[in-house]
Amino acid sequence: MFFENLFTSSLEEKFISPVIRQSRKGVIIGAGQVGIACAYSLLIQNILDEMVIVDINKYKLEGEVMDLNHGLSFVEPTLIRAGTLADGENADIVIITAGAKQKSGETRLDLVNRNVEIFQSLIPEVVKYCSSAILLIVTNPVDIMTYACLKISALPSSRVIGSGTLLDTARFRYLLSQKLQLDVRSLHAYIIGEHGDSEVPVWSKVNISGMHLLDKKLEEGKQIDSQLQEIFTQVKNAAYEIIRCKGATSYAIGLAVARITQSILRNQSRVLTISSFINNIHGIQDVCLSLPAVVNRQGVTRVLNLSLNQTELQELQHSSRILRQTIEQLNI
Numbered sequence: 001m002f003f004e005n006l007f008t009s010s011l012e013e014k015f016i017s018p019v020i021r022q023s024r025k026g027v028i029i030g031a032g033q034v035g036i037a038c039a040y041s042l043l044i045q046n047i048l049d050e051m052v053i054v055d056i057n058k059y060k061l062e063g064e065v066m067d068l069n070h071g072l073s074f075v076e077p078t079l080i081r082a083g084t085l086a087d088g089e090n091a092d093i094v095i096i097t098a099g100a101k102q103k104s105g106e107t108r109l110d111l112v113n114r115n116v117e118i119f120q121s122l123i124p125e126v127v128k129y130c131s132s133a134i135l136l137i138v139t140n141p142v143d144i145m146t147y148a149c150l151k152i153s154a155l156p157s158s159r160v161i162g163s164g165t166l167l168d169t170a171r172f173r174y175l176l177s178q179k180l181q182l183d184v185r186s187l188h189a190y191i192i193g194e195h196g197d198s199e200v201p202v203w204s205k206v207n208i209s210g211m212h213l214l215d216k217k218l219e220e221g222k223q224i225d226s227q228l229q230e231i232f233t234q235v236k237n238a239a240y241e242i243i244r245c246k247g248a249t250s251y252a253i254g255l256a257v258a259r260i261t262q263s264i265l266r267n268q269s270r271v272l273t274i275s276s277f278i279n280n281i282h283g284i285q286d287v288c289l290s291l292p293a294v295v296n297r298q299g300v301t302r303v304l305n306l307s308l309n310q311t312e313l314q315e316l317q318h319s320s321r322i323l324r325q326t327i328e329q330l331n332i
Contacts, residue, residue, distance in 0.1 A: 023049045024265045027088040027130060029122070030098035031055035031064050033247075034138060037254030038095055039080070043068060046076035047262050052083040052091070055098075085129040093261055094130050096149070098122065099139035101248065105240075112144050116330055119145060123152040134264055134299045137162045137275075138257060142195045143323050144330070146275045147288040151332045158299040162275030164290035165191040166256045167249075168199055169273045171238050175231045182208065190273055191235065192290050192306070193319030199290075200315040201232045202308065260295060267297040276300045282313060284320040287327065 026048045028035050035053065042048050055061040065082045072078065081087070088094065100114040119139075126135065135153065137146045137160070146162030153160065168191035177184040188207050193200040206213040214228075242249045263270040273290045281291065281303060294302040308316065 025050040025052075025088075025091045025093075026261065026265075027052045027054060027083075027085070027091045027094045027133070029054045029085075029094065029096045029126070030139075031057065031061045032097065032101070033250040034253055035095075035097040036064050036068075037250040038097060038138070038257045039064075039068060039254075041254040041258035042261060043071075043078055043080070044075055045258050045262065046078070047258055047265060048078055050079040052081055052087045054082075054084060054088075058082070085125050088126075088130040088133070091130045091133045092265055093136055094126055094133045095136045095138060095257060095261070096122070096126070096145075097138045099145070111140050112326060112330070115139055115141075115145055116148050116332065119148050119152060120332070123149055127153050127155065134159045134161065136257065136260060136264075138253065140195075141326075143275045143288045143290070144326055147277070147323075147327055148330065148332050150277055150288065156299075157277035158301065160277070161260065161295070161300055162288060162290075163195070163253065163256055163260065164275030165193065165195050165199055165273045166260065166290075167253050168195060168235055168238075170252065170256060171235045172201060172232070175234055176206065176213075179227070179231060180208070190292060190306070192273060192292075193316050194289055194323055195275065197236065198315075198319035198322045199236060200312055200319055201235070202306070202312055203228070204309045204312060205306070263295045264297060264299065269294050269296040269301070271295075271304065274300070276303060278303065278320070281305055282308070282316060284317065285324075287320050287323050289320055289323055 028039055031053055039051060039053060053061060053065055061082045065080055068080050099118055100111055135149055137149050139145045142162040142164060146160060150157055150160040172189050172191050173187055174184050176189055177187050186208060190202040190205055191199050192202055203214050239249050260272060260274060271292050272295050273292055274295060275288050275290045276293055277288050278284045279286055292304040292306055293300050
């Protein structure tokens, strides 16, 4: 009776039906540091209307969801709940962070056999309950896991996306911006290929307001100077250094996942360096790796045929061969 008295009967008479927007529903699989960083980034940017988080550790999951829900008065409304894959029906996107944790001194490719085994049981369940969703893979080694997910799920390649080198690209832009004393948003640069040790910096496309940083130097065949090479080394080794210092990367990848999800659910057609299926671009066949791609409500709609100089092309092809060799050892 108390709650009923809070509302007047005249509300029903005065109510005008609003235009109903399609609800944006997402599932996050894995409530570890990366999964919860993704959840937090999505929450504070109001990207989802409904968020279902799934994890085998039910006790930890309940605590994480409770903690997120206690902050709802500070953000836009979002329904957040602990659930199972069955609760993911009609989800627009499934974000997969579940997998074995990368240990200090361990490369991303060292994780591959353990994580493929997890995916072989997980992905069929995802497809069963979330049949219309776009799958966004964050689990490392992300290019191999994206390929494995594509083959296991049998979904169209446009609907299986990996977070790829989006974070590496962000690290590259940040470190270059610090060197050049610029706002990071005013500088454009790409890391392509594997999200890992064979990733490729596209020096020929680094630009500020359309002005290429190294045009003349590259045309003359000069080497990239040691200070810039050191920036790329820091980019390539960033995850190892963060893992050594704090145990895992989380915040920046959470923001990267939010950016990809936003581009999908808001149909933004952003160009992002995500991992997708590559076949017959730059001579690369049957592998998932990162090139700039258009991402929108349909998933990956176009992969840009980025012009590269000879060195960059050779390095990208080398990166693809490393990934292809790993794929050929998998039972998928």
